[in-house]
Amino acid sequence: MCGNEALAEAAILAGCDAYFGYPITPQNEIPAYMSRRMPEEGRVFVQSESELAAINMVFGASATGKRAMTSSSSPGISLMQEGISYLAGAELPAVVVNITRGGPGLGNISPAQSDYFQATRGGGHGDYRTIVLAPSSVQEMVDCMLLAFDLADQYRMTVLVLADGILGQMMEPIVLEKKPSRELPPKDWALTGAKGREQNIIRSLWLGEGVLEKHNNKLKAKYEQVQENEVLCEQYEVDDAEIVVVAYGVTARIVRGAAAKAREEGIKVGWIRPITLWPFPTEQISKVANEFRIFLTVEMSAGQMVEDVKLAVAGKAPVVFYGRPGGSVPTVDELLDKIRQLTLRHEIKI
Amino acid sequence: MTADSFYEEIVIAGFGGQGIMLTGKLLAQTAMKAGKEVTYMPAYGAEVRGGTANCMVIIAEKAIVCPVVVRHDSLIVLNKASLNKFGPRLKNGGLLIMDSSLIDTEPQLDDSIEIIPIPANELAVELGSKKSANMVVLGAYLQKRGYLTADGAAQALPAVLARRYHKTLPVNTEALRRGAEFVKACCKV
Amino acid sequence: MKTVFKRTPTLKDCPTHYCPGCGHGTAHRLIAEIIDELGIHDRTIGIAPVGCAVLAYDYFDIDMTEVAHGRAPAVATGMKRTNPDKIIFSYQGDGDLAAIGTGEIIHAAHRGEQITVIFINNAVFGMTGGQMAPTTMLNQVTATTPKGRTRASEGYPLQVSELLALLPGAIYVERCALSTPAQIRKAKKAIKHAFELQTNNAKGLAFVELLCTCPIYWRMTPAESIEWIEKEMTKVFPLGCLKDTK
Incomplete structure (x- = not known):
């Protein structure tokens, strides 16, 4: 199993309900693997028409409380920044994998670490953060995926797994086993149909004087908690x-x-x-x-x-x-x- | 070389379609089954379009830190272009295994490098499967180096060969052995 | 005393922010009535666009989200694929669906996503201040076509329904107008059909385009706007069912 496939299988192990993605080198093994394995598990795989669509499909699935992910490589991740910003504003969990390549522009397909700024500074517009995990072996690709879904759900944030073409392509022996999940808060905010309760609204729009400031301060407090507890x-x-x-x-x-x-x-x-x-x-x-x-x-x-x-x-x-x-x-x-x-x-x- | 410091960096290269990646995966799988540390790293994407293919395998006793091979201990090549590209990067004292039925030139390399030309394509054709030349050279390599065996590779083959090709398992096993026998006969090891 | 008219429960009891004479209110009401008539309130999820209807979740009393400009069909895909038992609809304007979101709606239809899309065509960008939309009529004056839209510079109005009707994955495409009471009744029938296809698990996308008034940015009175739909818009955007494979 190459790193990309190990990562994909780990996502399945982590209970990923849906994968949405668009082809780009050097991460093509992930959608290919998912297109076969997700239906076998009775879960969802969709090849989207663009990275823009893929990240918004993740938004949709996540808004209903499902565990959803996408994967891409640098130029595709740039396109996803709009969606990641909306996910942050709407406080939706998501796992995004970036198997990076050289840039700027189309760059090349060789392994690179030039997306660090984009990954760690939020990436899109607005005052937000994503958790960024950087594995350094195929085994860690697996471990990071298991952790990523838990972190995403716990903090209602996007977790970015930032690896590179070498890790994606290389093969190393690994152990694939599910670790005990953290205790996670209930997804009582999810859009599941307003049955016997008030309507739930998922939004990133906060109009009115001081409303967005209050919201962003809430996000900030959450980010500080992550800084306090999740450094590895x-x-x-x-x-x-x-x-x-x-x-x-x-x-x-x-x-x-x-x-x-x-x-x-x-x-x-x-x-x-x-x-x-x-x-x-x-x-x-x-x-x-x-x-x-x-x-x-x-x-x-x-x-x-x-x-x-x-x-x-x-x-x-x-x-x-x-x-x-x-x-x-x-x-x-x-x-x-x-x-x-x-x-x-x-x-x-x- | 003590067992603990065993560290072998191998590049396998040739045309797309010669089964280069499969050969590398098989080598890695064989080493893993034998309890070694191993990494396998293919060239990918546009790099492998246009006819050339190569992969890097590292086999060691201790954890492998860097999966990228810059200068290799051993080189297995199945075409001239790959010999020209990767030949000069062989370490002194290294090993070159080349398919002499496809490469007609004498490599100009450091004297300390051992060269084993093997008519892999011809041998494979004799076995009735010209696509098995990759297995012949791998068998030769394993026999020459001796830390793994052609039989070990034959046992590991089903795990890396796509199921739809499993009918070729017997001929590929035979090709691995033929490569090993060739080395035994000609190199007196 | 006999009740002849009442608010349907899925529509919240609050004033909207829409301008006088705007068609959004009517469209909202029709959708809310249909959700109640079909008894799907408990399992319907709505998706609001970026545009004047961005706050639609303040008016519909159902689970709702508001998403990035044009991306509603992709979000709907993510929702429906993971929740086949839910009724998913997007509500999008012409800037959202016919400009920035062209890719998303075409591909959602192309894949035959089992969702319902309500497309509000008022020939103009409303929320941002009356700029040209792809659906803006030739010679129509907008904030960004001060001398009127010209074929040479801005091209012809984009007919999204006709485009979508070509795709096998779009199983129902109809264009209606929220102009006269008779047209509004037809529109309700169409919207209801588009929801029923989904409740009946029909395999494909159901699409209803609604020609809608925007008196403010058309620089007209509400009455003139209704007349403009009937007399002008319908010439370029002819009413009727373009496709119904069920």
């Missing part, structure tokens, strides 16, 4: 590290390889891997930021997450960036070189 990150050998590398997704794997080699050379390297890109592990990074360290952010972009790392480090240590934009993938040796250069430039004792 992994860190390794940071305690004695003189260089702390921050990377996510598949890049973090390459960093892991380079860090291990650097340690063999006696360079004290540790790494931090954000799993939730929003909420960002600001506190975790801030806690280890001090004047004796250098932070190196590695991304397959021209520099996006590095801004969040700088905010977290808050001037307490230098933050250096190394990136390969445009769908290029950094190699272990290239990162090792970068790490070696840092030890020279800052005269870190080995």
